Amino acid sequence: xxxxxxxxxxxxxxxxxxxxxxxxxxxxxxxxxxxxxxxxxxxxxxxxxxxxxxxxxxxxxxxxxxxxxxxxxxxxxxxxxxxxxxxxxxxxxxxxxxxxxxxxxxxxxxxxxxxxxxxxxxxxxxxxxxxxxxxxxxxxxxxxxxxxxxxxxxxxxxxxxxxxxxxxxxxxxxxxxxxxxxxxxxxxxxxxxxxxxxxxxxxxxxxx
Amino acid sequence: xxxxxxxxxxxxxxxxxxxxxxxxxxxxxxxxxxxxxxxxxxxxxxxxxxxxxxxxxxxxxxxxxxxxxxxxxxxxxxxxxxxxxxxxxxxxxxxxxxxxxxxxxxxxxxxxxxxxxxxxxxxxx
Numbered sequence: 001x002x003x004x005x006x007x008x009x010x011x012x013x014x015x016x017x018x019x020x021x022x023x024x025x026x027x028x029x030x031x032x033x034x035x036x037x038x039x040x041x042x043x044x045x046x047x048x049x050x051x052x053x054x055x056x057x058x059x060x061x062x063x064x065x066x067x068x069x070x071x072x073x074x075x076x077x078x079x080x081x082x083x084x085x086x087x088x089x090x091x092x093x094x095x096x097x098x099x100x101x102x103x104x105x106x107x108x109x110x111x112x113x114x115x116x117x118x119x120x121x122x123x124x125x126x127x128x129x130x131x132x133x134x135x136x137x138x139x140x141x142x143x144x145x146x147x148x149x150x151x152x153x154x155x156x157x158x159x160x161x162x163x164x165x166x167x168x169x170x171x172x173x174x175x176x177x178x179x180x181x182x183x184x185x186x187x188x189x190x191x192x193x194x195x196x197x198x199x200x201x202x203x204x205x206x207x208x
Numbered sequence: 209x210x211x212x213x214x215x216x217x218x219x220x221x222x223x224x225x226x227x228x229x230x231x232x233x234x235x236x237x238x239x240x241x242x243x244x245x246x247x248x249x250x251x252x253x254x255x256x257x258x259x260x261x262x263x264x265x266x267x268x269x270x271x272x273x274x275x276x277x278x279x280x281x282x283x284x285x286x287x288x289x290x291x292x293x294x295x296x297x298x299x300x301x302x303x304x305x306x307x308x309x310x311x312x313x314x315x316x317x318x319x320x321x322x323x324x325x326x327x328x329x330x331x332x333x
Contacts, residue, residue: 050219050240050241053219053239054217054218054219054239055218057218057219057239058218070308071306071308071309072308072309072310072311075273075274075309075310075311075312076311078274079274079275079276079311082239082274082276083276083277086239086241086276089241150318154318154321154322157280157281157284158284158322160281163281166241166242166243166278167243167244167276167277167278167281170277170280170281171276171277171278173277174276174277174280178311
């Protein structure tokens, strides 16, 4: 995660420098860096809307098609991407405890390493209240194996105990079902706000 | 009662609810922002259909390419509604999936296990 964020800042700085100098942006320069780091798709921005998420998913579908990613893996990538970006959209609408809106700032990256494993990761700012909801779920998921996750997912879906206005409260379990590992990290900005990083990995499927 | 048809969008499926033929079809991707709100007319239609206008046999065709977790919860609730009406109705459910789409197959199997009393056919395309 840190490495990708570092790479991202690099592209962003290059971009900003060029803009400042009013020079023509060398897209190829960014392209080389993106390719070197195996980045398939990257988006950085402010407010996320449903229209934007569906446009990004569509772009991702085209990318998956062009890179010949099989349907099984690519649908898992899309589902995780949608869960993470819809989460980001919802968290950015939360208010912190002083009733200030959370800065709608987020980064989402889909990348691939040399062995062909895929990573979907996001970083955004969340309110303490949301951290308190997310963290226990992620902690629980870390202790469960694949069957345990599946069982818990179905239990929660059936009971509806996590259901809220926007959904079933089972998004992280959905993500955990569709990937092979999850890493996450909260970094305090102040007592009300945190950076939330999450990195999911989909292992390369061996040829049958 | 009237038929209900909802056109497909980039993130919502094509929905056709037909009370004359007793058929329900939900085909496409499903990741709306407000899932429960989006499907509310569908759930209302089904409730009314089973209360007043159900045909001898009702056929439900699901073909969902991929979906977000709130859609998963909603489909669960929809299956729940079907289960509630299974005693008085002959309900056939077809869960169609592309043979390469493992997640869609797995989702269908999960619903089969969760609703053992419903007749859910998993059909590979």
